[in-house]
Amino acid sequence: MTFSVLGAGVAGLCCATMLAEAGLEVEVIDSQPDPQGASWFAGGMLAPFCEGESAPAEVGRLGRDAADWWAARVPGVVRAGTLVVAPPRDGAELTRFAARTEGNEQVDAARIAALEPELAGRFERGLFFAGEAHLDPRVAMVALIDRLRGMGAALHFGEGAAPQGQVIDCRGLAAREVVPGLRAVRGEMIVLRSADVSLSRPVRLLHPRFPLYVVPRADGHFMIGATMVESDHDGPVTARAAMELLSAAFTLHPAFAEAGIVELGAGLRPAFADNIPAIRYSGDGIHVNGLYRHGFLTAPALARQLVADLTQSGEVRHAS
Amino acid sequence: MRVYGTEIASRLLLGTAQYPSPAILAEAVAASGAGVLTVSLRREGGGGAAFRELVARTGCRLLPNTAGCHTVKEAVTTAQMARELFGTNWIKLEVIGHSDSLQPDVFALVEAARILAAEGFSVFPYTTEDLIVGERLLAAGCEVLMPWGAPIGSGQGLRTPSALRAMRAHFPGVPLIVDAGIGAPSQAAQAMEMGFDAVLLNTAVAKAGDPVAMARAFARAIEAGAEAHAAGLMPPRDMAVPSTPVLGLAEFG
Numbered sequence: 001m002t003f004s005v006l007g008a009g010v011a012g013l014c015c016a017t018m019l020a021e022a023g024l025e026v027e028v029i030d031s032q033p034d035p036q037g038a039s040w041f042a043g044g045m046l047a048p049f050c051e052g053e054s055a056p057a058e059v060g061r062l063g064r065d066a067a068d069w070w071a072a073r074v075p076g077v078v079r080a081g082t083l084v085v086a087p088p089r090d091g092a093e094l095t096r097f098a099a100r101t102e103g104n105e106q107v108d109a110a111r112i113a114a115l116e117p118e119l120a121g122r123f124e125r126g127l128f129f130a131g132e133a134h135l136d137p138r139v140a141m142v143a144l145i146d147r148l149r150g151m152g153a154a155l156h157f158g159e160g161a162a163p164q165g166q167v168i169d170c171r172g173l174a175a176r177e178v179v180p181g182l183r184a185v186r187g188e189m190i191v192l193r194s195a196d197v198s199l200s201r202p203v204r205l206l207h208p209r210f211p212l213y214v215v216p217r218a219d220g221h222f223m224i225g226a227t228m229v230e231s232d233h234d235g236p237v238t239a240r241a242a243m244e245l246l247s248a249a250f251t252l253h254p255a256f257a258e259a260g261i262v263e264l265g266a267g268l269r270p271a272f273a274d275n276i277p278a279i280r281y282s283g284d285g286i287h288v289n290g291l292y293r294h295g296f297l298t299a300p301a302l303a304r305q306l307v308a309d310l311t312q313s314g315e316v317r318h319a320s
Numbered sequence: 321m322r323v324y325g326t327e328i329a330s331r332l333l334l335g336t337a338q339y340p341s342p343a344i345l346a347e348a349v350a351a352s353g354a355g356v357l358t359v360s361l362r363r364e365g366g367g368g369a370a371f372r373e374l375v376a377r378t379g380c381r382l383l384p385n386t387a388g389c390h391t392v393k394e395a396v397t398t399a400q401m402a403r404e405l406f407g408t409n410w411i412k413l414e415v416i417g418h419s420d421s422l423q424p425d426v427f428a429l430v431e432a433a434r435i436l437a438a439e440g441f442s443v444f445p446y447t448t449e450d451l452i453v454g455e456r457l458l459a460a461g462c463e464v465l466m467p468w469g470a471p472i473g474s475g476q477g478l479r480t481p482s483a484l485r486a487m488r489a490h491f492p493g494v495p496l497i498v499d500a501g502i503g504a505p506s507q508a509a510q511a512m513e514m515g516f517d518a519v520l521l522n523t524a525v526a527k528a529g530d531p532v533a534m535a536r537a538f539a540r541a542i543e544a545g546a547e548a549h550a551a552g553l554m555p556p557r558d559m560a561v562p563s564t565p566v567l568g569l570a571e572f573g
Contacts, residue, residue: 054340100529183342183370208473208523233367240363273374274343
């Protein structure tokens with residue numbers, strides 16, 4: 001029995017990896033010639049605690065072991081926690097964030113300076129989530145593709161490949177026609193390159209209207225994200241989004257004003273009405289979808305669940 | 321409350337932004353008993369069909385808004401687009417004067433209201449407690465006024481109770497809805513006790529730890545406030561007034 005995973009985003013690659021690791025024959029088919037879609041524009045924060053601020057508890061549960069999963073398979077997983085700060089006048093947001101999340105400790109100006117020297121003197125108080133991690137999604141995706149090839153999996157990119165086995169549909173929004181209840185939540189991000197700023201971990205800047213995160217990447221790159229717009233418009237980043245993201249980055253550190261803009265990116269996150277990812281077994285196949293803004297956080301647990309479902313029943317589970 | 325010839329049963333109007341998920345939004349709406357939901361459009365544009373459909377599924381009447389608009393032209397264009405997308409003449413008119421304070425630009429507001437009312441829209445203007453602005457809005461064709469309690473999202477409650485009280489007294493018979501700034505059910509109850517017809521809020525419910533429970537709490541507070549107003553509140557007094565007479569009682573010991 002061959003498994004045909006449709007979609008080489010984070011959901012598809014994690015499912016294919018777990019299937020291959022279970023000794024099952026697997027192929028991955030993506031109609032696009034290059035990786036794109038929501039995963040390519042993700043922040044790569046493995047932040048099960050911070051996300052609990054607005055996400056259902058289920059998401060945090062699914063993401064609890066994500067950092068271990070990734071660290072065992074791809075390079076560049078950094079376990080340095082997450083720092084959350086707010087401008088002085090938005091201190092109420094920090095209080096709210098602390099009340100809504102677990103796994104954090106209050107930090108004062110001295111501790112913030114010790115964690116992130118570049119932010120010394122800029123924020124009086126913050127929250128530190130020591131148990132969180134981050135990775136570079138693009139590095140991780142390429143590494144999983146290489147790893148799958150190394151395990152003998154076939155990967156087909158571009159038009160033309162027809163699935164040979166049991167379909168596991170991980171196409172995100174491209175599966176909208178066959179996955180009821182799926183909607184798009186547009187996200188916009190910017191990649192900056194700065195020689196002046198250096199950060200060791202993702203920093204979240206709380207703001208009542210434009211909450212933002214900055215994730216450090218290799219070679220002085222920073223991913224600034226991300227907007228959340230209830231829209232399936234897939235056009236370029238709007239001027240408004242760019243202004244919001246850049247002004248928030250500037251608030252975090254004025255030296256970002258001199259950073260180079262390397263990339264402006266927009267993607268559509270697939271989400272169900274409850275914003276919780278799901279594995280659905282239906283007549284036309286198995287669907288892993290709705291990972292919303294939690295792809296890298298929840299995909300490993302979903303993939304693990306999928307393989308457990310498939311191997312437990314001894315054969316492919318069909319619609320019930 | 322009767323607005324633009326339509327009877328609205330619930331005195332709570334809810335916004336639809338910033339909820340943890342559309343599913344929780346729908347639950348909160350059901351718990352609140354709200355009959356009218358306001359939906360933004362400026363940023364989502366025509367691409368938000370899936371979300372609009374989820375909101376429409378609540379069965380509530382939809383009141384599209386022009387949140388995020390800073391000029392008369394933007395607001396008018398957004399209202400026209402809302403009419404196409406939502407199939408309603410109702411529009412909650414916001415023209416923001418400052419992107420930081422989100423204070424309404426009342427001059428642009430009156431101008432936009434005049435244009436939209438002439439085009440047949442039923443305009444729900446988000447305004448301040450200024451009486452003359454209110455009069456100009458009514459003259460422009462508005463049949464309802466929506467003064468702020470406090471700046472949008474601030475949760476400060478009724479920042480100028482005396483001015484709001486004056487507004488209520490100045491516009492007898494005009495539906496007045498306190499819009500924005502409400503953070504706690506007690507503040508919503510206060511507005512209703514003052515005789516306002518309804519309260520519109522978003523953040524206090526959407527960003528509560530449990531939005532569904534908070535929606536229910538607001539519904540109860542608003543009902544209590546409205547009932548108290550109808551029942552006739554006692555005026556405060558400077559001196560204590562015993563509820564039972566003390567003169568003439570027997571003294572023991």
